[in-house]
Amino acid sequence: MRTAIVVGAGIGGASAAVGLERAGWRVTVLERAPALGEVGAGISVWPSAVKALAELGVTGVEKAAAVSAPAGMRRPDGRWVVKASALGVEVPVMIHRARLHELITSRFGAGVTVRAGVTVDGFEDGAVLAGGEELRADLVVAADGLRSVVRGALFPAYGGPRYSGYAAYRGIAEVELDDGGGETWGRGRRFGFARLLDGRYYWYATENRPAGVVDADVWTGFGDWHDPIPQLLKASETVLQNDIYDLRLPLVPFVHGNVVLLGDAAHAMTPNLGRGACTAIEDAAALPRHLDDLSGYDRERRAAATKLVRASRVIGRVGQLDSRLLCGVRDDVFTVGGKVAGVLGRKREMGESHG
Secondary structure (H helix, E strand, O other): OOEEEEEOOOHHHHHHHHHHHHOOOEEEEEEOOOOOOOOOOEEEEOHHHHHHHHHOOOOOOOOOOOOOOOOEEEOOOOOEEEEHHHHOOOOOEEEEHHHHHHHHHOOOOOOEEEEEOOOEEEEEOOEEEEOOEEEOOOEEEEOOOOOOHHHHHHOOOOOOEEEEEEEEEEEEEOOOOOOOOEEEEOOOEEEEEEEOOOOOEEEEEEEEOOOOOOOOOHHHHHOOOOOOHHHHHHOOOOEEEEEEEEEOOOOOOOEEOOEEEOOHHHHOOOHHHOOHHHHHHHHHHHHHHHOOOOHHHHHHHHHHHHHHHHHHHHHHHHHOOOOHHHHHHHHHHHHHHHHHHHHHHHHHHHHHHOO
16 A cells, blocks of 8 residues: 655645545644644635535535625725625635534544644655654655745745735624625725634734734724624634735745645645635645646646736735725726626626527
């Protein structure tokens, strides 16, 4: 039986372990935390990732019910810029990160061994260096995140993480709302929220600031924005804060010998598209198809991930504009674009109904 070491037991690493075990491999998962689990708040699971999870045999991520209240993009005073109904966009499933992680790890069978509390110190001469041990396998999956130790050992000249210029706040609120959610864009700040599958609300906010500033005072930037934003903030016991980074382009190859990079270790992106974890899940679903020729994994996944990293970066730059003039132009463009999309959508529906 062929063997694999997966470095990192987050959503991407856990998904990879499930896929490899289903392919008949014996898998050892190395996780530096003392126990399996995920921290964070909500996560959007887009249809492509729902499909990838189904390929891995992971169930419980179901299509979200349609919201009856309007959703879309607003200004801080509550005025609509564009409603989602006019755009005809896909709707992701919203779920807590910890719950999604539980659904994935529940698929671990006897072929998966988890070693928690193990810190990987490096990768050298084909061996994973962890706690004084040299661990070897037929395949090493580096799913060890933004500051991947394995990636750093393989590509020491690569620049690695790049600070976006803004930080994020995240929280979970147990409230009853008659609001479809969406995002509100201000000057150098954004706020978004959506209902999770369990009925709670996940919210997130971004704010331009230097790296390393820690205050978690989300009220200063958003406490006077439109309802239900103040209500969401009041109902949140814990507020998470972190600086936002992505990986520099061009991305390094996702395959080096018998090592593959997966998830944030390969393509960490800003959260503006809500596709980071989804892309890691899609990596994990793709990997079993290329176990006899790993170069195929790189060809399939690197180009697709590069497009997402770049697109997410561009959206972040537009969303974090702080010039009054440029923000006004930005909002007007979205408003006009939404009206045009709405007209085209109605014409398409009429054409289909008469077809």
